[in-house]
Amino acid sequence: MPCCSALYVQTSSQGAAAIIRQANIDDVPAIVSLERQTPLASHWSEAAYRAAFEPVAPARVALVWDDEVVEKENQNRLQGFLLARITAEDCELENIVVAAEFQRRGIGTQLMQALIPAARELRALRILLEVRESNTAARSFYEKLGFQITNRRQSYYNHPTDDAVLYALALMESAIDSRPPRPLRPS
Numbered sequence: 252m253p254c255c256s257a258l259y260v261q262t263s264s265q266g267a268a269a270i271i272r273q274a275n276i277d278d279v280p281a282i283v284s285l286e287r288q289t290p291l292a293s294h295w296s297e298a299a300y301r302a303a304f305e306p307v308a309p310a311r312v313a314l315v316w317d318d319e320v321v322e323k324e325n326q327n328r329l330q331g332f333l334l335a336r337i338t339a340e341d342c343e344l345e346n347i348v349v350a351a352e353f354q355r356r357g358i359g360t361q362l363m364q365a366l367i368p369a370a371r372e373l374r375a376l377r378i379l380l381e382v383r384e385s386n387t388a389a390r391s392f393y394e395k396l397g398f399q400i401t402n403r404r405q406s407y408y409n410h411p412t413d414d415a416v417l418y419a420l421a422l423m424e425s426a427i428d429s430r431p432p433r434p435l436r437p438s
């Protein structure tokens with residue numbers, strides 16, 4: 252797939268655009284910076300992110316929310332990202348992060364809506380993920396998208412100790428990507 256095709260475009264009245272596009276290795280510093288500012292994200296080393304973009308890495312979908320509008324306000328233009336690994340019929344959501352000040356505007360939903368057709372194209376039949384039981388925001392987010400609980404793992408997480416809740420979304424049954432994109436809510 253080409254690295255920089257826009258999967259979603261929203262243009263402001265000033266002509267600046269916010270897009271979802273495929274991530275590439277040059278995005279790693281901004282991805283790491285965003286991840287480090289987000290305590291509930293999965294935490295990887297910079298080397299692990301770089302390895303995810305190597306040609307020998309497992310098949311992945313890597314998307315970023317790239318916003319020229321916020322760049323004009325002197326902020327980092329990358330305000331969200333998602334990484335998902337494809338293993339046979341499974342698409343494992345490895346991380347999804349939206350910058351704290353941009354949450355609850357629909358960006359996470361747009362990223363997931365872009366993931367689904369990309370995962371289907373790579374022949375995945377379901378999206379799987381695990382999340383801290385205490386991460387109620389993320390759990391509400393996944394449940395609103397139609398994910399269903401499949402299992403739990405006791406004391407799976409450390410620092411602090413927490414159970415993991417496992418979710419799945421069957422792609423054949425999911426219609427969220429065929430819904431028209433919801434306009435983003437202003438801040």
Ligand SMILES: CC(C)(COP(=O)(O)OP(=O)(O)OC[C@H]1O[C@@H](n2cnc3c(N)ncnc32)[C@H](O)[C@@H]1OP(=O)(O)O)[C@@H](O)C(=O)NCCC(=O)NCCS
Pocket residue numbers: 289291292293346347348349350353354355356357358359360361381382383386387388389391392393395
């Ligand atoms: C989870 C996350 C990616 C959601 O991104 P987002 O852009 O804020 O999500 P959206 O605006 O698309 O929210 C869609 C729906 O999810 C639910 N939701 C999202 N955040 C929520 C919150 N803080 N509390 C309750 N429900 C929430 C709501 O139902 C929301 O719809 P509504 O705003 O119409 O009520 C974001 O909160 C985040 O980056 N969290 C920190 C990192 C993290 O926990 N990642 C997941 C690790 S497994």
